[in-house]
Amino acid sequence: MIINKIKVCAILLALLYSPVHLAAAQEGEAPFVYVPSTISGQAQDVLKKLTNPELRPALPGPDDIKAWKAIQDEREAFAVKRQGQILERLQPTVTALELGGVPVLDIKPRDWADNGKVLVYTHGGAYTLFSAKSTLVCSASMAAATGLRVISIDYTLAPHAKWQQITDQVLSVFKALRSLGYAMNDIAIWGDSAGGGLAAGAVLKMRDQGMGMPVAVVLWSPWADITDTGDSYETLKHAEPAYVYAKHLKPSADAYAAPEDQKNPYVSPVYGDYTKGFPPTLIQGGTKEIFLSNFVRLYQNIDTAGQTVKLDIYEGMIHVFQAALYGAPESDAALNKVNAFLKDYLHGL
Numbered sequence: 640m641i642i643n644k645i646k647v648c649a650i651l652l653a654l655l656y657s658p659v660h661l662a663a664a665q666e667g668e669a670p671f672v673y674v675p676s677t678i679s680g681q682a683q684d685v686l687k688k689l690t691n692p693e694l695r696p697a698l699p700g701p702d703d704i705k706a707w708k709a710i711q712d713e714r715e716a717f718a719v720k721r722q723g724q725i726l727e728r729l730q731p732t733v734t735a736l737e738l739g740g741v742p743v744l745d746i747k748p749r750d751w752a753d754n755g756k757v758l759v760y761t762h763g764g765a766y767t768l769f770s771a772k773s774t775l776v777c778s779a780s781m782a783a784a785t786g787l788r789v790i791s792i793d794y795t796l797a798p799h800a801k802w803q804q805i806t807d808q809v810l811s812v813f814k815a816l817r818s819l820g821y822a823m824n825d826i827a828i829w830g831d832s833a834g835g836g837l838a839a840g841a842v843l844k845m846r847d848q849g850m851g852m853p854v855a856v857v858l859w860s861p862w863a864d865i866t867d868t869g870d871s872y873e874t875l876k877h878a879e880p881a882y883v884y885a886k887h888l889k890p891s892a893d894a895y896a897a898p899e900d901q902k903n904p905y906v907s908p909v910y911g912d913y914t915k916g917f918p919p920t921l922i923q924g925g926t927k928e929i930f931l932s933n934f935v936r937l938y939q940n941i942d943t944a945g946q947t948v949k950l951d952i953y954e955g956m957i958h959v960f961q962a963a964l965y966g967a968p969e970s971d972a973a974l975n976k977v978n979a980f981l982k983d984y985l986h987g988l
Contacts, residue, residue: 672880672927678955681967686955689880698767698890701798707894711768711796718773731779739811742793744771748783756825756985757816758782759853760791761809761841763832763959765862765891767797777962781829784974785981790816794837798894802840802906805895809841813850827855827985829977831959833891835861839908839920839937846916855984856920857977860930860959861937864907865892869932879929881958909936913944920948921980923973925956951976 674686699706732747758781762774771778771793778791794800794808816826830838835858846852867884882888896906904911911917920941924934931952938950953960953969961977964970 672878675955679968682955682960682964682969685964685967686880686957689957692879692881692883692887695882695887697886700890701893704798707767707798714764714768715770715773718769722773722776725776726779729776729779729783731782733775733779738790738815739808739813741808741811741815742771743812744775744778744791744793746775746779746782746789746791748779748786751782751786751788753788754786755821756787756827757821758785758787758789758981758985759809759812759816759826759828759838760789761794761828761830761834761837762791763830763834763859764796765888766802766805766833766837766895767891770796777831785978787981787985797891802896802900802903805837806841806844806905809837810845810848810850813845813853823851824854825985826853827857827981828853829857829859830861831859831962833862833895835859836863836865836906836908839863839911840905842918843908843911844905852916852918854918855981856918857980858920858922858937859961860924860928861908861922861933862888862930863933863937864902864909865896866901866907867929869936871931871933872929875927875929875931878927880927884929909933909940911940913941913946917941917944917946917948919980919984920946921951921977922948923951923953923961923976925953925958925960927955927957930958949980 670687671689671691672686674683730749734745736743736745760778762769771791778789782789792809792812794805828838842852842856892901900906902910922934922938938948941948956969957963961970961973
């Protein structure tokens with residue numbers, strides 16, 4: 640079952656995000672966010688511990704390479720350090736490869752049986768943080784849960800590369816998989832947060848270049864518009880517990896793409912033309928996210944273009960809640976839907 644195996648991914652990602660938005664409030668301190676009675680007790684307990692993201696330091700400017708490198712190294716070491724015990728339990732086979740000149744981790748679950756299918760993963764981290772290695776427990780857990788071979792792309796982080804190169808890296812991996820004998824109908828793509836925006840933008844780019852497209856797309860809390868455009872960017876500005884756009888997201892957006900490029904559909908896929916086709920897509924998110932308008936706008940654009948898309952929104956949930964709310968019923972429900980969705984479209988599972 641997906642839930643029992645994927646929870647280890649949640650343990651890691653809760654730790655990964657903890658320096659950013661899971662810092663515990665002081666005892667007796669009022670919660671930063673409203674805690675609704677309409678969500679599970681486990682989720683309420685997490686919300687009660689969240690602190691005001693205004694208290695966290697701003698990220699560097701887009702050209703401060705030295706400062707970005709220091710932050711990236713610190714976060715990477717923090718994440719990698721906490722993986723050993725969980726990976727020992729999962730016992731995946733992990734091989735570092737290059738596909739199309741791009742470094743990837745090729746992850747196969749314990750007792751893997753080749754079914755001819757593969758799931759490509761583009762990790763989150765605002766395009767500026769983490770790696771395939773530091774998010775390995777998440778990708779390895781998804782492999783264990785689904786039985787799929789997972790290819791986690793270790794794309795170059797911004798500001799060391801910009802969106803043109805990073806999206807091209809995703810396309811290069813797909814071309815390499817095709818050369819290995821995988822048809823597009825054998826491949827799905829999954830991304831969370833910035834990785835969700837990258838997944839959707841890269842699929843638009845491969846479609847427009849005549850490559851074809853993967854058979855299905857799964858997006859967790861996709862950062863589908865890296866500008867602060869949309870209703871929820873304003874209405875939830877002072878209620879978002881994960882970050883402050885001006886301090887934490889805009890520096891990463893500017894590191895990834897110049898302002899004049901930030902509404903390019905390959906950068907911010909809410910601006911894409913979906914009448915030309917797009918794979919069946921599952922979009923999941925929560926009502927506490929400033930990205931909520933991203934989810935709604937992306938869904939509407941895909942749906943009104945006549946494509947197959949499901950918008951799966953959860954009451955009171957925070958950014959990438961599937962991971963951050965480890966063990967909560969809301970996380971379990973969302974993960975079960977991911978598993979069912981992939982089985983529907985990756986035929987032969």
